[in-house]
Amino acid sequence: MNMMTNLRASAAMGRGLVAVRAEAQPKKIASIDDLNVAFEAFKTKHTEQLEEIKAGKTDVLTTESLEKINATLTELQTAVDEQAKINAAAKLGDGAIIGDIKADPEYTAAFKAHMRKGERAPSDIQAAMSKGTDADGGYVAPVEWDRTITDKLKQISPIRQHARVITISTAGFKKLFNDRAVGSGWVGETASRPATSTPQFGSLDFTTGEIYANPAISQQLLDDSAIDLEAWLADEVQTEFARQEGIAFLSGDGTNKPHGILTYVTGAANAARHPFGDIKSVATGQAAALSADGFLDLIYSLPAEFSANAKLFINRQSMLAVRKLKDGQGNYLWQPSYATGAPQTIAGEAVVDVPGMPGVGAGAIVALYGDMDATYLVIDRVGVRVLRDPFTNKPFVHFYTTKRVGGGVHNPEPMRALRVAAA
Incomplete structure (x- = not known):
């Protein structure tokens, strides 16, 4: 299975992603679709982790899987950002x-x-x-x-x-x-005008x-x-x-x-x-x-x-913790790029690494x-x-x-x- 096949399998089967290795992935041009698939896999696995915590148990495989998905998510977001820079950058020479x-x-x-x-x-x-x-x-x-x-x-x-x-x-x-x-004040028509602060x-x-x-x-x-x-x-x-x-x-x-x-x-x-x-x-x-x-x-x-x-x-190291945060309606604060050149966001605000x-x-x-x-x-x-x-x-x-x-x-x-x- 390649990287995106693994991610899609994880999004569909919950615990299916246990072998994604960022360092072993072939170099490729990342797409917005890849990033969104990875984010869906992350949300699925995070939800599974929360359910385990509520049930009073913690599965090491779930935690490891979540960390691997997060690493892949970070890599894809970085690749998308770098690709946007390359497209916009002037050539040197x-x-x-x-x-x-x-x-x-x-x-x-x-x-x-x-x-x-x-x-x-x-x-x-x-x-x-x-x-x-x-x-x-x-x-x-x-x-x-x-x-x-x-x-x-x-x-x-x-x-x-x-x-x-x-x-x-x-x-x-x-x-x-x-x-x-500078000071100011309201006065009547014939009232004196004392000095104000300068x-x-x-x-x-x-x-x-x-x-x-x-x-x-x-x-x-x-x-x-x-x-x-x-x-x-x-x-x-x-x-x-x-x-x-x-x-x-x-x-x-x-x-x-x-x-x-x-x-x-x-x-x-x-x-x-x-x-x-x-x-x-x-x-x-x-x-x-x-x-x-x-x-x-x-x-x-x-x-x-x-x-x-x-x-x-x-x-970037703080982003794993940020990606787990949700608002009062259960929506994740962090969102990936949805268009080439657009930044990732936290609560709708652009993020700079x-x-x-x-x-x-x-x-x-x-x-x-x-x-x-x-x-x-x-x-x-x-x-x-x-x-x-x-x-x-x-x-x-x-x-x-x-x-x-x-x-x-x-x-x-x-x-x-x-x-x-x-x-």
Whole structure:
């Protein structure tokens, strides 16, 4: 039996699915129908598990089967999401379209020459927003290179993808905030008009830290290789940068790195940093578990004016617990995608998978809900810089790639956090 045959058998026979192994499934293009079949199998098996619990017994095979179906469900949902990204993503490479920028063949040739021999790139392909010096062997990465890495980071780092991103040309960024404390009142026609309160300004500094990658290639490989060296280096950089950014945007302490959004939640290190206060948290109602009421309280605690672009940010490991939650009418809160490119939902709200979010545990911030674009600010300090270093570690040539990035909450009001707690 193949994977979908097993799932259909489980949906029809209840206990029939006991041998689905996600790791053994052949690679295929997942469809919405596959996902829906898997969800029906999950609901059938979960209902069976609940009946066993009510009867005072727990079947290990039922639990194992449910976990396997859930793993398959997660894999299918991920495959559908990735397929949507692939369909929408621009292709990278020589002459490819990167966003609205077309790669320059002259730039590509010059960059590859620099990779192999360290030849100086012509000044006419250097990016106006980046800088480098000949004295330290510097190479100024053109706009196409910078845009390529940034585009990949947006695909991989969910916080960057959904947050507001700006590029600055100075060492830091300062934002002014109006406390909106203007006063007003009703008066009669000839009554005196006493002075009312005047709003005040506050400020918040956003500084950048430096993120780097330092891949190395042997000189012989550079001389002999026919691979696309530019694509190779971009892949190395985007993977490392995305991993580091994902950690920092969530929990960074602000020391040579961004201030993470979780540090602004009530009771966290930066709860008092912002002039508007902290990110308010809502309890799940259970000391160490999730609840349907907790998610509904979270969603409806957000002011209506911020709900249009709001999404739920949660990690994949927490989704098993979420998939078991039902509302008062017995409907599952979690629903799969029903169209290609459409997100999975919890209580009708779009879900974003954030790998670095804490898992389910007492006191953990297990989910964020709100408008990330209106809440979190990512600051890029102009471009990517690549230094070619053939001297430090012979016979390897290092390509020391750096980017200065900062981040922090610029408005806590459009975001809420779900904390695992009884109250």
